Amino acid sequence: MGPDPLPTGKRFRPDTPLAPLTTLGLGGPADWFIEVRGEEELLGALAAVRNSGLPFTLLGGGSNVLVSDAGVRGVVVRVKGGSARRVDGRTVRAFAGMTMNGLVRWSIQRGLAGLEAWAGTPGTVGGAIHGNAHFGGREVGELVTGLRVADDAGRVETVRPEDVGFGPGGDALAGRGRVLVSADFGVEPADPAVLRRRARASLAFRKATQPLAVPSAGCAFQNPDPETVALPPDVPCAAGALLDRAGMKGVRVGGARVSEVHANFLTAGPGATAADVHRLLGICQAAVNAAFGVNLVPELVLLGDFPS
Ligand SMILES: Cc1cc2nc3c(=O)[nH]c(=O)nc-3n(C[C@H](O)[C@H](O)[C@H](O)COP(=O)(O)OP(=O)(O)OC[C@H]3O[C@@H](n4cnc5c(N)ncnc54)[C@H](O)[C@@H]3O)c2cc1C
Incomplete structure (x- = not known):
């Protein structure tokens, strides 16, 4: 059969x-x-x-x-969608399809601190866990106390954060069943007014540093591991800084362009194709390699077939 x-x-x-x-x-x-x-x-x-x-x-x-x-x-x-609930006084469980922004709002309304720095991160809890969403030097994996994942046979198992690879930009779920069902986050009681202020500060920082008015997919490349690269002392170990100093800001392929606001954001203008963005990714990698000998690894997840 x-x-x-x-x-x-x-x-x-x-x-x-x-x-x-x-x-x-x-x-x-x-x-x-x-x-x-x-x-x-x-x-x-x-x-x-x-x-x-x-x-x-x-x-x-x-x-x-x-x-x-x-x-x-x-x-x-x-x-897509779904909701959060309290597991106990210091733990919140969110379905993978809930938006991070929805989860941030939900937590702030209940006076629960921890997630407010992720205000303004587009996407879902599942995507945030997959890529270990980061902001201002912090990683969302730091807050995770447990994960429920479905394995290939459809069984849901609970795994501890230390059992998954919360590396920078890595696939936290690889090898542990591919599908996040829900995530538990450790939170602390706090004054909602204070949390609102912190969330607003995150949003303001994003507005000042990210090209929010044009289509993008966030950071195109992971930040290199400072332990594995040798950079001149005045060069920050950040993909955006390397791309900027390699002269990539404003470089275009077709309708795709390296943002002038943040060099680690590739934006899609009128007429852009996925092939344009993909070619631009390669040009960015080559430029940073030529300037600093660093191999940038994409943070952007490629879905479907692309030329190698
Ligand atoms: C303007 C802008 C600003 C951004 N700022 C930040 C930022 O500050 N920090 C940051 O880290 N990122 C940032 N990003 C990138 C993006 O928002 C995050 O990576 C986000 O966490 C992706 O979530 P998503 O639901 O959109 O995932 P998707 O893009 O839909 O998917 C990403 C990956 O996650 C996998 N995935 C999705 N759901 C699940 C699931 N349930 N189980 C297992 N795997 C799953 C997908 O298969 C895919 O491989 C930004 C993006 C934009 C457009």
């Missing part, structure tokens, strides 16, 4: 455009697409995908991905 076909109708949709579901707004369609809004729907969709034998790709808020112009083969499962 062959694999079961995907249950179509309302659930799995064929040939679904992905560009509108990403902040770059680029790329082609998914062969198959499903949006899931809670744990039961997520696990049900994963079971159906498993029975179909098709490969699957997860999508959260689409704020750190570059979708190929040819789209994505197999099934794209978009994890």
Whole structure:
């Protein structure tokens, strides 16, 4: 007996455009697409995908991905929505599809401190855990006290943060089941007015340092590990600084451009294609390598096929 076909109708949709579901707004369609809004729907969709034998790709808020112009083969499962709850006085559990901004608001309203620095981070809890979202020198992994992940067989297991690779920009979930179902964050009681002030300060810093008016997907490259690179003393060990000093600000390929505001942001202007952004990534890497001998590793996740 062959694999079961995907249950179509309302659930799995064929040939679904992905560009509108990403902040770059680029790329082609998914062969198959499903949006899931809670744990039961997520696990049900994963079971159906498993029975179909098709490969699957997860999508959260689409704020750190570059979708190929040819789209994505197999099934794209978009994890969206859901809520948070208190597990105990010092722990909050959030479904993977909740937005980070929604979680920040939820915590502040309840006078729970910890997450407010992530105010303004686009995307979902799942995407933030996958990439260990960072801001102002802090990583979201620092707050995580537990993770519930679905493995390839559809079992949900609880893993400790020390069991996953919360490396900078790395895939925290690799090798531990690929799908984050929910994450537990350690929080502390605090005055909501103080938390609101901290969240506003984060938002103001973003506004001053990030190109928020044009489509982008956040930082294109991970910051290099200071232990592994030898830079002149006056050069900060940050991808943006290296790109800036390598003269990349404003460099364009087609409609893609290295932001003038923050050199680690690649922006998509009119007529941009995913291929433009991909070529620009390569040009950035070559320039930094030539100037500093540093190999920048993309933070941006490439979905679908790209030339190697
Ligand atoms: C204007 C702007 C500012 C940004 N600022 C920051 C910043 O300050 N700090 C920062 O770290 N990032 C920043 N980013 C990048 C981005 O917001 C973060 O990386 C975010 O955490 C990605 O979440 P997402 O839900 O959009 O993930 P997506 O882009 O949808 O996916 C990213 C990866 O996560 C995987 N994934 C998604 N959901 C799950 C799940 N449930 N289980 C397992 N894997 C999953 C996907 O398969 C993919 O590999 C910024 C982006 C923009 C556009």
